[in-house]
Amino acid sequence: MRYSHTETERLILRPLEIADAEHIFNTWTSDPRVTKYLTYTTHKCAEVTRQWLESVAADADNENVFEAGFQLKETGKLIGSGGAYYRSEYDRWSIGYNFAYDYWHKGYATEAARAVVDFLKAKGIKRFIAWHAVENIYSGRVMEKIGMKFDRKGTYTGCDGQVFNANFYIMDLD
Numbered sequence: 001m002r003y004s005h006t007e008t009e010r011l012i013l014r015p016l017e018i019a020d021a022e023h024i025f026n027t028w029t030s031d032p033r034v035t036k037y038l039t040y041t042t043h044k045c046a047e048v049t050r051q052w053l054e055s056v057a058a059d060a061d062n063e064n065v066f067e068a069g070f071q072l073k074e075t076g077k078l079i080g081s082g083g084a085y086y087r088s089e090y091d092r093w094s095i096g097y098n099f100a101y102d103y104w105h106k107g108y109a110t111e112a113a114r115a116v117v118d119f120l121k122a123k124g125i126k127r128f129i130a131w132h133a134v135e136n137i138y139s140g141r142v143m144e145k146i147g148m149k150f151d152r153k154g155t156y157t158g159c160d161g162q163v164f165n166a167n168f169y170i171m172d173l174d
């Protein structure tokens, strides 16, 4: 999905670029603390991050995908990424986010996730879903803080086949 300028108090949401690969690899995709509950494995080299960014670029015009880099206004540096994409099995947009470890617990994920929802809301999108591993409590807090409601327990499978018990949240803006 194409961008229109979006910013929050402390962040700018901008398209991820192939040229960001080295920085993103060094800052979060190589960090097992960040990837522990995610559906991608910890990247072993910047080339893996670059390949992921190529797939993001290939989706730039895909109306069912919105992926953003979260850039800190103060330093101009990317500190995380996330977004949402349409999942037909739920008929909802699933929201996701990940941030470099050094930037956790400063309210950035809440600020960024709200901006993603507002961006999509402005496009008429009203139905959202998100889930987090039960142990990944901070992610659940982000969901609650942006107004999502607990829906049910469930599971999801990580990329290495590990099954996580998860809490599923939904939000309908109708």
Ligand SMILES: CC(C)(COP(=O)(O)OP(=O)(O)OC[C@H]1O[C@@H](n2cnc3c(N)ncnc32)[C@H](O)[C@@H]1OP(=O)(O)O)[C@@H](O)C(=O)NCCC(=O)NCCS
Pocket: 033, 034, 035, 037, 038, 097, 098, 099, 100, 103, 104, 105, 106, 107, 108, 109, 110, 111, 131, 132, 133, 136, 137, 138, 139, 141, 142, 145
């Ligand atoms: C989950 C994640 C995105 C949260 O990002 P964040 O920027 O730290 O989130 P926020 O600062 O907006 O905080 C959300 C809540 O978690 C709490 N929190 C976050 N980190 C914390 C920490 N280290 N210790 C205690 N509380 C913490 C915040 O205090 C806040 O809760 P509160 O309002 O009750 O205080 C971040 O930890 C991350 O990138 N994790 C790895 C990737 C991941 O798991 N993504 C989600 C997959 S479902």
